[in-house]
Amino acid sequence: MPPLQVGIVDLRGGAGHARGSVGSGALRRIGRVATNPPSTPLYRRLARQLQERIDAGTYPAGARLPSEPELSAEFGVNRLTVRQAVAELERAAVVEIRRGVGTFVRPPAVRVSIAVDPRSQRFDLGSVHSALPDADDGEFVVGAPPVAGSPEDEEAARQLGRETAELSRVDTVIRLGGRARAACSYWMPFGPLPADLVRPGRPGNLVLDLARAAGVELEYDWRAFGAIGADLADAELLGVPAGTPLLVREGVSCTPDGTPALYVRRRIDGSSARFVLNFRESRQDGAQPGPQPYGL
Incomplete structure (x- = not known):
């Protein structure tokens, strides 16, 4: 499956940077989830976009997420923002951070x-x-x-x-x-x-x-x-x-x-x-x- 593309405006404000970047515009959620309000922190908007990719199967269970430098370059944000976004996903039990190895998508919880x-x-x-x-x-x-x-x-x-x-x-x-x-x-x-x-x-x-x-x-x-x-x-x-x-x-x-x-x-x-x-x-x-x- 090709990467999920979400058109939004990035921090530099130009429409030409829209594809794949996380900016001050509302981040659209695929399906039934409401859009983010403008006050949503940048790291959380990035976390939700990564969540969308996981939900869509772009990153299936067990898959390794791109590295911090790769995500930073793709979304036009600094590495601290990427780190905060990944930590947010870890707190939500969506991903597992394996120190020195990478970040991996958790399988769905079996209840x-x-x-x-x-x-x-x-x-x-x-x-x-x-x-x-x-x-x-x-x-x-x-x-x-x-x-x-x-x-x-x-x-x-x-x-x-x-x-x-x-x-x-x-x-x-x-x-x-x-x-x-x-x-x-x-x-x-x-x-x-x-x-x-x-x-x-x-x-x-x-x-x-x-x-x-x-x-x-x-x-x-x-x-x-x-x-x-x-x-x-x-x-x-x-x-x-x-x-x-x-x-x-x-x-x-x-x-x-x-x-x-x-x-x-x-x-x-x-x-x-x-x-x-x-x-x-x-x-x-x-x-x-x-x-x-x-x-x-």
Whole structure:
């Protein structure tokens, strides 16, 4: 596909410089997106024109963008403006900057639907769908850090009605579609946990495995939802920049008599997940009422 040409007036003001340059005139957006107001900063207008080329397939997923000098020459702007425009695209998760290599177009985000059943206290069957599409997908143990009184440990103790010294903790990562999607932490008033259960890299469904190890049956008690910025540990585990928005799903599971037995806290990459509330079992036409989810 030839480069997308957008006719606008460049900073030097001459119509003869219109093709491909970014100037003070309104930058037209292909399709349904409104034009930029004159007050839009130059770097942002350039970022949007590069976004147009990506949307149009001129720069497909995985493609390397032209270098700073090449973009500077093509659009008639300085390299600082180019750098700011590319940084804007990186913040929007459109491109990935690989230091010393170049800037590459990210593939479209694959969104994982997370089922939330508001109708009943269904059994807590764990975090991962029973039929994952890839052998590399699933839940994997990261480690079993000591419960040492961190804010998260204190919250777990409060929710379970125990002292921190009574709790055991396991951290895991859930991988779907070939990449890390969620960092998870579990606390139980039970221990010490079997060594094989907490072996780093061990695959499995930790909710079911913990329930078996404790000899209990688990049901949902409550779940809450929130958002945080990724701390350094979660950022490294999920492969995202520190501060990236993460969806938080936390709550308590209990035994059938209502005794709190598990506190879970999942931090989910917000760019690749959505929560789905399905209020009906099925429609009359037999179709499912919503996306078929993985249960995170």
